[in-house]
Amino acid sequence: MPIDLDAIRAQFPALSIVDNDVSRVYFDNPAGTQVPLSVVEKMRDCLIQSNANIQGNFRTSVQVDALIAETRQAMADLLNAPSPDEIVFGQNMTTITLHISRSIGRLLHEGDEIVLSRMDHDANVGPWLMLAEDLGLTVRWLPFDTESYEFDINMLDELLNERTKLVCVGYASNMTGTINDVKAICERAKAIGAITYIDAVQAVPHISTDVQDIGCDFLVCSAYKFFGPHQGILWGRRELMEGLVPYKVRPVSEKIPGCFETGTQSHEGMAGTLGAVDYFSWIGQTMARSYHTNYSQFSGRRQALHAAMDCLFDYETTMAKSLLGGLRQLPGVTVHGITDPAALDRRVPTVSFTVEGVPPDAVSRELAAQNIFVWSGHFYAVEAARLLGIYDQGSAVRVGPVHYNSAAEIDTLLNVLEDFLPRAHVA
Numbered sequence: 001m002p003i004d005l006d007a008i009r010a011q012f013p014a015l016s017i018v019d020n021d022v023s024r025v026y027f028d029n030p031a032g033t034q035v036p037l038s039v040v041e042k043m044r045d046c047l048i049q050s051n052a053n054i055q056g057n058f059r060t061s062v063q064v065d066a067l068i069a070e071t072r073q074a075m076a077d078l079l080n081a082p083s084p085d086e087i088v089f090g091q092n093m094t095t096i097t098l099h100i101s102r103s104i105g106r107l108l109h110e111g112d113e114i115v116l117s118r119m120d121h122d123a124n125v126g127p128w129l130m131l132a133e134d135l136g137l138t139v140r141w142l143p144f145d146t147e148s149y150e151f152d153i154n155m156l157d158e159l160l161n162e163r164t165k166l167v168c169v170g171y172a173s174n175m176t177g178t179i180n181d182v183k184a185i186c187e188r189a190k191a192i193g194a195i196t197y198i199d200a201v202q203a204v205p206h207i208s209t210d211v212q213d214i215g216c217d218f219l220v221c222s223a224y225k226f227f228g229p230h231q232g233i234l235w236g237r238r239e240l241m242e243g244l245v246p247y248k249v250r251p252v253s254e255k256i257p258g259c260f261e262t263g264t265q266s267h268e269g270m271a272g273t274l275g276a277v278d279y280f281s282w283i284g285q286t287m288a289r290s291y292h293t294n295y296s297q298f299s300g301r302r303q304a305l306h307a308a309m310d311c312l313f314d315y316e317t318t319m320a321k322s323l324l325g326g327l328r329q330l331p332g333v334t335v336h337g338i339t340d341p342a343a344l345d346r347r348v349p350t351v352s353f354t355v356e357g358v359p360p361d362a363v364s365r366e367l368a369a370q371n372i373f374v375w376s377g378h379f380y381a382v383e384a385a386r387l388l389g390i391y392d393q394g395s396a397v398r399v400g401p402v403h404y405n406s407a408a409e410i411d412t413l414l415n416v417l418e419d420f421l422p423r424a425h426v427a
């Protein structure tokens, strides 16, 4: 069953905003998505009805405790986590990673090795580089192939040895759009006893994410990339998290997950995150019934959520196909990611490209002038931009459709580029 795009778009008030008679086209989604009404309503309700600090004896505090518990369960369903106790909230993925890296660092010693990737956002690189500097760890870099835009698993095998203690990789790239085989990577890492830390910030908005199937130890994501508010989420394997020393103030409980949640959290952010999960669940119940059999091992909301993600991914793949097909026709355009129509199941629809002789910033400015929102730059995927050899030329233009975008919006973008690029070349 195809998705009902009108019904979907009606959920997102921001999508119908018009500026000077021109509709907004949101292709800046990899940097942050718009939110459905369910998110706004949950945040509003939280701020009006349950606005209190946690663990008190009075009504608003009891309510906010219940809301947090409900959101943990919702995130456990979205990530197929065994328990809501393994869900930790924080300000954003970067802050959570910087924070927990201190605790993970307590397990590491001088001379130990860690594997980082050249494809990742710096949020899954910088914190570990700093840890390596603090502790005297050796960093081994996993490159990706600049033709296939994928990791070569044999190269990982060459990097791993008995001194490897930690492997940090992204699930989906915010630059190339590649979906990495994190399951295979975790299997290799586990075989030598290394901890695995997966950045799923760009995966969760697009694909069914299953921490048990992946077999990772930690997985992090951000609700504002999956149609929720600014809220970071970490899933950690219970046995590991219980063995870590949490960096926290003394009155806070020693128990997971609270021991990793520093200070007063954004309760309204958690409420909004629940709203985002509710939204996926609505898709699962209304538009993705035929995908439920993909997840016959699950039931209830968990099944609906994972079915919804498969359904949305299929739709997004059709958009990626027309976007990539259209870009291929444009003069001087190089796409830095998988373009083979037969391999689109190995990428999310995030498409980065460069245009010979035209700076990425000039392209994003021209599109902005037409109310089409795209990013230009390295998107903090610094290592990837360097490996692709585009860092010194302003890196790339990134067009990031999600399921609420339409085929007509892709056409609008391609038409503007078709008109602009020949003129920009001459200039």
Ligand SMILES: Cc1ncc(COP(=O)(O)O)c(C=O)c1O
Pocket (backbone or CB within 6 Å): 030, 031, 091, 092, 093, 094, 095, 121, 123, 124, 170, 172, 173, 174, 199, 201, 202, 221, 222, 232
């Ligand atoms: C792949 C990836 N990882 C991590 C981050 C950082 O996320 P946050 O803003 O939640 O710290 C981003 C943000 O763009 C990202 O795209």
